[in-house]
Amino acid sequence: MAGPGKQYVIIGASAAGMAAAQAIAEKDPLGRIRIFSEEPDPPYFRPLIPFLISGRKSAAEMELKGSGPFQAAGLDLHLNSRVEHIEVNEQKMTVSGGETFAYDKLLIATGSRPHIPTDIEGVDQEGVYALRTLKDARSMAKRSEQAKQAVLLGGGLLNLKAAFALLERGLKVTLVVQSPEVLSRLMEPEDSRLIREALIRAGLNIKTGVRAVRIIGNGQGVRAVLLNDGRELASEMVCIGKGVSPNVDFIDAEQIHLEEGVLVDRFTCCNAPNVYAAGDAAVTFNPVTGEKVMTALWTNAVEMGRCAGMNMAGYPTGYSGTFGILNATQVADQPFVSMGIVHTKGSDYETHLSASSRAFRKVVFSADGERLVGVLLIGDINRAGLYRYVIRERMPVRAFKSHLINQTLHYGHLLKAKVLLP
Amino acid sequence: MSQSQPKEIFVRLDRCLSCHSCEWACAVEHSQSKSLHQAVSETPQPKRRVYVESIDPNQSLPVLCRHCEEAPCLHACIAGAISRVKDVVITNPGKCIGCWTCVMVCPYGVIGRHLEEHKAYRCDRCPDRAVPACVTACPTKALVYRSADEYSKGIRQTAASEMAAGKRS
Numbered sequence: 001m002a003g004p005g006k007q008y009v010i011i012g013a014s015a016a017g018m019a020a021a022q023a024i025a026e027k028d029p030l031g032r033i034r035i036f037s038e039e040p041d042p043p044y045f046r047p048l049i050p051f052l053i054s055g056r057k058s059a060a061e062m063e064l065k066g067s068g069p070f071q072a073a074g075l076d077l078h079l080n081s082r083v084e085h086i087e088v089n090e091q092k093m094t095v096s097g098g099e100t101f102a103y104d105k106l107l108i109a110t111g112s113r114p115h116i117p118t119d120i121e122g123v124d125q126e127g128v129y130a131l132r133t134l135k136d137a138r139s140m141a142k143r144s145e146q147a148k149q150a151v152l153l154g155g156g157l158l159n160l161k162a163a164f165a166l167l168e169r170g171l172k173v174t175l176v177v178q179s180p181e182v183l184s185r186l187m188e189p190e191d192s193r194l195i196r197e198a199l200i201r202a203g204l205n206i207k208t209g210v211r212a213v214r215i216i217g218n219g220q221g222v223r224a225v226l227l228n229d230g231r232e233l234a235s236e237m238v239c240i241g242k243g244v245s246p247n248v249d250f251i252d253a254e255q256i257h258l259e260e261g262v263l264v265d266r267f268t269c270c271n272a273p274n275v276y277a278a279g280d281a282a283v284t285f286n287p288v289t290g291e292k293v294m295t296a297l298w299t300n301a302v303e304m305g306r307c308a309g310m311n312m313a314g315y316p317t318g319y320s321g322t323f324g325i326l327n328a329t330q331v332a333d334q335p336f337v338s339m340g341i342v343h344t345k346g347s348d349y350e351t352h353l354s355a356s357s358r359a360f361r362k363v364v365f366s367a368d369g370e371r372l373v374g375v376l377l378i379g380d381i382n383r384a385g386l387y388r389y390v391i392r393e394r395m396p397v398r399a400f401k402s403h404l405i406n407q408t409l410h411y412g413h414l415l416k417a418k419v420l421l422p
Numbered sequence: 423m424s425q426s427q428p429k430e431i432f433v434r435l436d437r438c439l440s441c442h443s444c445e446w447a448c449a450v451e452h453s454q455s456k457s458l459h460q461a462v463s464e465t466p467q468p469k470r471r472v473y474v475e476s477i478d479p480n481q482s483l484p485v486l487c488r489h490c491e492e493a494p495c496l497h498a499c500i501a502g503a504i505s506r507v508k509d510v511v512i513t514n515p516g517k518c519i520g521c522w523t524c525v526m527v528c529p530y531g532v533i534g535r536h537l538e539e540h541k542a543y544r545c546d547r548c549p550d551r552a553v554p555a556c557v558t559a560c561p562t563k564a565l566v567y568r569s570a571d572e573y574s575k576g577i578r579q580t581a582a583s584e585m586a587a588g589k590r591s
Contacts, residue, residue, distance in 0.1 A: 019497070047500035048519070067502025067517070299498040299523055306497060328526035335535070337526050381522055383531030385494075411485045411530045412477040 005030035008312060009093060009101055011083045012109035012247075013037035014046055015298045016279025016305030018070055020107050023309025025072035031313065034076045034101060036083055041134045043070075043077075047298050049137040053144060053165035059134055069302070083110075088255045088272040105274050105312040108251070108262050109305060112244035112280035112296050120153070121214040123240065126221030130240045131162050140239065143221075144169045147236035151225045153212050155182035159241030160331050163204055174205040174233055176212055176225070186327055186338040187362075187376050188345055194334055194360050194378045202332035212238075244296045246281045259283050261294050266318050268308040276312055278304040287321040287392055288340060288373055295322055320392065325374075328384065337384040340364065340374030340391045349373065352405045363387075363405050365397065372397050372404055383409065390414070427569035428509035431547070431554055433484055437564035438474065440482035445470040447559030451548055466538040471545040472556045473532065484556065484565060487511065487532045487545035495524035495533060503542075510549075515541045 008024055010017045013035045021033050037043065043064040051057035064070045082096040092102045114130030116123055127147075129140050140162070144150070150166045152159045155177030163173045175182065181189035182196060199206060207227070214226040215238055225233045246261040256270050257263040262277035264284065269276050279301035286293045300322045310317035328337045341364050344351045350365040359379030366373055371394055375387045386409050390397065399417045403409035446458070453461035453468035461468050472486040489511045496504045496511055503517035504524060513524070513533075520540035525533045533544045548554040557567040566573065 045500060045502050047521075051519075061517075064502065068499050068505050069497050070502065071505075298500045299527065302497045326526070328522040330520055330522065330540075335522055337522065339526070381525055382535070384522075384526045385528035385533070386531045388527060389529040409531075410473070410475040411532070412475040412481075412483050415483070416477050 005032050006104045006313075007031075007102055008033045008105050008107075009103040010035045010107045010109060011093070012107075012111055012279070012281070013039070013043045013077060013079075014109070014111050014279070015301035016111070016282075016308070017107065017109035018043050018064055019302040019305030020109060020276075020278060020309030020312065021075050022070055022072045023306045024313045025075070027310060027313035027315055032076065033072075033074075034078065036078045036081045036095060038080070038082045039133055039135065040080050042079065044134055045298075046133075049131065049134055050161040050165040052134065052137040053131075053141045053162065054168040055141070056168075059138075062134070069306075083250060085250065086252070086255070086275070088275060091274060103274070106276065107305075107308055107312060108248075108256075108270070108275065108277040108281055109279045109301075109308075110247035110250075110281045111301075112246045114240060115243045115245050116240055117242055120212050120240075122217060123215060125215060125217040127217070127237045128215055128222060128240065129237065131158060132244075140237070143237050144171060147171055149174070149233075149235045150237045150239065151176060151212070151233050151235040152239045152241060153225075154241035154243075155179060155206075155208070156185060156241050156243070157183065157327060157329060159239060160199070161329075162239050162241065164202070164332070167203055172205070173203075174207060174235070175199075176210060176227065176233075177206065177208045178211040180208055182206060182208070186325055186342070187336075187378075188343055191342070191360060191362055191376055191378075194358075195331055195336065198332035198334040244280065246294065248281055259292065263292075266321075267311050267316060268304060268319050269311065276308045278308040284319065285321040286323055288323065288371075288394065291324075293322065293324045295324065295326070297322075297326060300326065323374075323391065326388070328381065334378060335381045336376070336378040337381045337387075338376045339384075339388055340372075342374045342376045354406075361407055365401075369401075370396055370398065375404075377407070380407065382407070386411065386414065427571050429567050429569050430489070430573075431486060431545075431557060432566045432568060432573050434564050434566065435481070435483055437562045438482045438484060439562055439564075440474055440476065441561065442474050443559040443561060444472045444484050444556035444565060445474055447555040448472045448545075451551070451555035466536070469534055469536060469543060471532070471534065471543065484560075485530060485532055486556070488530060489545075489547070494527040494529065498523050498527045510547045511544075512546055513542050513544060515539065515543075518542050 044062040048062040084094050086093045094100045149172045152175045166173045210227045212225050213228050216224045261283040264277050280296045307317050307319040323340045326339045348367040350369045352363045354361040362376040364374040372390045400413040449468040449470040450461045474484050476482045493511045501519045503514045518541045557565045
């Protein structure tokens with residue numbers, strides 16, 4: 001066959017692809033690992049790109065190689081290389097330009113791209129961005145040198161991070177949110193008061209319940225944004241943060257099952273032999289509900305990519321799935337963690353709320369009260385990982401339920417429950 | 423292969439008297455002055471990385487970073503700030519951006535948030551010491567610093583001698 005070692009091909013050189021490469025390098029040192037990336041930059045920590053706009057970090061400081069778990073050397077990295085086609089029967093794939101590579105094991109880790117709504121006019125103008133790549137961040141940083149005002153469309157986490165980066169640059173920033181409140185995917189409007197207050201304290205203008213209908217430009221690009229209520233917001237730059245779609249357009253759905261993203265089994269394997277998928281491009285499952293989920297989260301992508309890498313290298317490893325929501329961050333001066341099921345309005349989940357002027361906590365149990373299914377912590381997020389563990393392992397909570405509700409749970413409680421349970 | 427197995431901090435659950443000596447020693451070791459008298463008045467306040475937790479009135483245990491083999495925090499970090507150096511999982515404060523993803527994924531709940539510096543912190547196994555400060559400070563030897571082999575050998579020997587004693591009587 002072809003050479004002494006296994007031929008691995010990985011499409012996509014971000015979280016999932018590079019985590020897989022690292023796992024393969026650890027498990028199969030004789031394997032040849034080729035990684036293809038459309039981007040011109042060597043792999044980097046994508047979540048850090050807002051810091052390029054704020055000026056807090058340089059691109060070099062965001063490089064993946066040699067940082068955290070990404071220690072593998074000797075990877076054959078092909079940058080500026082777009083994969084055009086996978087021929088699953090012949091186990092080979094073709095890149096733009098026509099070059100063909102055979103594989104023994106292939107990973108689809110192409111990630112996702114920003115979703116650009118079709119109902120906004122004028123998104124093609126200069127000064128309109130969707131922050132996804134280092135290249136996007138560079139363009140935004142450059143434009144922000146001249147700009148005084150920015151309008152950000154969408155109230156998700158990515159846009160909030162972009163908003164803070166621009167605030168740091170001294171711009172006047174307005175967030176236009178179609179939902180009744182910011183971060184609506186991660187918390188219900190009535191639960192996000194502390195976040196909203198923190199954002200306003202930090203100097204962000206927030207307009208909720210409205211949407212952009214047109215981006216108005218002149219010879220120098222964006223000049224203003226027209227909202228559906230007729231108001232016009234002056235602005236020299238616009239950033240669209242309206243979610244992402246998986247990069248699976250190049251895949252022949254006749255050969256590889258797609259369900260929006262690439263459908264995989266619990267061992268991250270597609271229907272086609274020796275083809276795996278991980279990260280934003282893959283459809284995985286929620287261990288609590290069993291539902292299929294797609295996420296666009298670095299942390300999930302690394303975990304799933306590592307798992308795929310193990311499987312590809314011949315070490316069968318089940319992926320434990322992920323919650324649809326699994327986010328931690330700090331917005332302005334407020335840390336928060338949101339995980340599992342936190343949208344409870346109109347449901348029969350058993351929900352416990354605790355609210356003060358400095359912290360908010362929502363602990364969500366199954367309707368019978370026996371299992372923890374979600375938690376939202378704002379202000380005090382200490383030991384949040386224990387909640388994740390209890391949700392993920394589907395532990396019976398009776399022995400320590402009050403500690404979950406009051407956020408006094410510690411590892412000793414779990415140890416006791418695990419040792420004493422049958 | 424028996425090439426010097428790394429040492430770890432083991433917790434003997436039956437020995438902790440909840441005296442909190444380990445917490446004090448840890449905070450002092452991670453202070454600027456490394457002396458108890460000065461450490462108490464330092465700003466920011468020195469942070470302990472071991473937590474004595476009470477399970478019930480009669481039982482406590484010190485909880486600290488296990489430096490997991492497949493460390494969830496290391497893989498989850500979105501900034502590449504966590505890596506394994508000589509069997510110790512360490513957070514590089516220069517790279518940490520204070521996003522608290524590590525706090526969200528740690529199943530032991532032992533990653534702290536340094537609010538003044540906006541950085542995550544945890545047990546670093548006292549790089550400047552031969553034996554971690556908490557282990558040295560523990561008056562009942564509830565904390566021991568040994569390799570897994572040494573530790574399990576000790577348990578086997580104790581069990582064997584107890585069984586032997588039981589047989590004799």
